[in-house]
Amino acid sequence: MSVDAIHKQLRQFLSCLKPGTLERPLLIAVSGGSDSLALLHAMADIQSDTSLKIQAATIDHSLRTEARAEAEFVHVISDRLNVPHHILTLDWKVGDKKTQASARLHRYRLLAQHAHDIGASIILTGHTFNDQMETCLLRARGGSGWWGLSGMRDIGMVPVWPEGEGLGLARPLLDMSRERLRDFLIERGISWIDDPSNENPAYERVRIRRYLTNEPHVVQEVERMQFELSERRTSIGLHLREWLQSHATWLPGGAIRMDTEACFDLPDAFLERLLMFLLPCVAGRQVTPRRERLHRLFDKFRQDDEKKMATLGGCLIDWSGADFFIVPEINSQDLMPDEITSGVWGGRVSITSQSGESVRIAAWGERKKPEHIDADRIPPLYLRRFLPVQLDDEGEVQSVPHLEHSSLISVQDLSENRMLSWLHPESQFFRG
Template identity: 40%
Template sequence: MQGLRPGPAFETALAALPACLLDAPIGVAVSGGGDSLALLLLAQRWAAGRGRTLFALTVDHGLRPEARAEAEAVAALCRQLGLPHETLRLEGAAPRQASLRRGRHAALARAARQRGSRLLLTGHTADDQAETFLMRARQGSGWYGLAGMRPLSLSPVWPEGQGVFIARPLLGARREELRTFLRAEDVRWVDDPSNDNPAFERVRMRRLLCPKMSGSVQILSVMDRFQTLRMIEDAALWRWMTANIRVSEGVIEVTFLTLLPTERAARALGLLIQIAAGREVPPRGERLARLVERIVSKEDFRGATLGGCQIRPRRGRLQLASETGPPIPGIAARLAAHQAILSGNTHEIAAAAGKESFLEDLVPIF
């Protein structure tokens, strides 16, 4: 492994994570493809050299007859490496990308929590970043979304993913570099046929990039600049949230939303609606933009509902709560987790043993 570029990139990425996340068992999502197998080998050697606890998880969606054999091959490799491995089978999964992704993340998060893990590693690469840029650009995303995937984020599913972080330590590595690494290690990988199916948007974006590698380099250069801008924006948003938001009895209270620039106000309000309503994604688009305009303008705002959330003015503040019934459990912890991702600081996570969620005592992380 020495002398190969993925190794140093991986170790640098792991070194940037809060120590508290690395002290608990660490999960590795391994499909059997080239990216995830390279991730597995790099993670195993990193963990062995530092006395960390590692385990591997493979998700079988039950859609291809070859998937079971591929999971068994991953399990065999894990036995050679001395790592625990579990195959998570999702029988009867709907063959839609969004449903498959949600089912996969929910299964991974549940398995991680059962093992006392706070961190899952995934094998997303620089090539995945470039593809994500093109997909989001085609969908009309703004500069914030065009910054791409974060090196560290929260699990995208709720409530299964409460307390689970996703780290992507290979975002600085190219796909072909990882395959060169695997060839040097004499490790074979499998290629999922869906990766060549043009019915999927990501495959079409990949084909646009493959003929000209320079195109990927240019996109990644642009994304790097957007990521710098996003760090600045996130830090500003975190400072505002720290000073102007509190949670009381499952209700989020907001002050001084009118002091924010319109774009930042929309980003903040969308995130708070997502948390208060217990949703997995924030509302976007024209409805959110119109709601923000009503709130920040001099118009007499008397309340609204959006994204399953009820927004009401009260004594100079906004109150946000679920419109469907009792308060969503875990709101304070989830808000703290999102603030931690936005913070831009490198403080460790303070975890109190025995708490319902370690996020109850979360302090800002990078």
């Protein structure tokens, strides 16, 4: 493809980012392969005549002896392009399973932490059309539902939590083939590194890649399926966002109250997707519950049982009255004091000590109510047990940041924004 074509596509992508994003550094994840190197070079071109500030990072997975040299290769290229570059080394712990899946998880954690360190709000990757097709077929073989088969988003969330809080993951080349990107590099006389694992048939993705290469008609079928399902995902995501605005209220600490009748008026597929995302957001967890466990919850919904309560995914779910509550469960770790200066507590509340000194934070649990807070401002036990409180040296509640203004501690609930981000329609501006 021509040099101008990739530049045009990337400029179009940049123009669609939310205001303020381009005022901060853009972090590009670069492996040394053709896809990410094409992204790096093209973005460096654009940076040269704009006010963009791009940085690059390469992960040394410590899985192959050549990995460090490959990371150094990217460092040299970045230096020539006047792009700040960091090598992030994955530190495997004793007993860790060194699989591609765990390496991916650790990779995004390192990238997310580095993005926070440099003040970036978005991470760019070189995923291509080929990666999209492979991912869809991999998910199909793994029994994924239609939402998974809708593929990767052009712009989505970093798939780690809470490390990915406040960060976006962008794939601006998702509609371009790997072959076209390599043509771009060849046209400029740029070489790249071929990871030998990309040719190892022991990995299912490699086998699927070869299969798709030999069966172009399958690629067309997968592309059609992925596009139609991504359109459906966008439509349902917008519907659920609007539904939440009309029928839900977010409560202090990340809990949510919804209209019970309105919940059960939703089609099962919509309610299932709503709960699939709500539960980890309320619980502050990284992963969604398994579909089979969610289906068992739906069976309980349909039973004529007086006890209309259940626990799932770190949440207590109560649909016994006019209000449908989902609140975080607390465990022994939540009840133990944690020294915090600034960070995410419980996966759902951002806590900052204004003085810069650490404060002792724990879940309220069944600790006594502080006398300085009026009784009529204190929620019932099931709506306060999970709230973070500041403890004194004796372990008593000193303050409840959610219920009182404090110049010492600020809190921000993360559940609502995380939920809305999950449902946000992906960009479709690459779709011809």
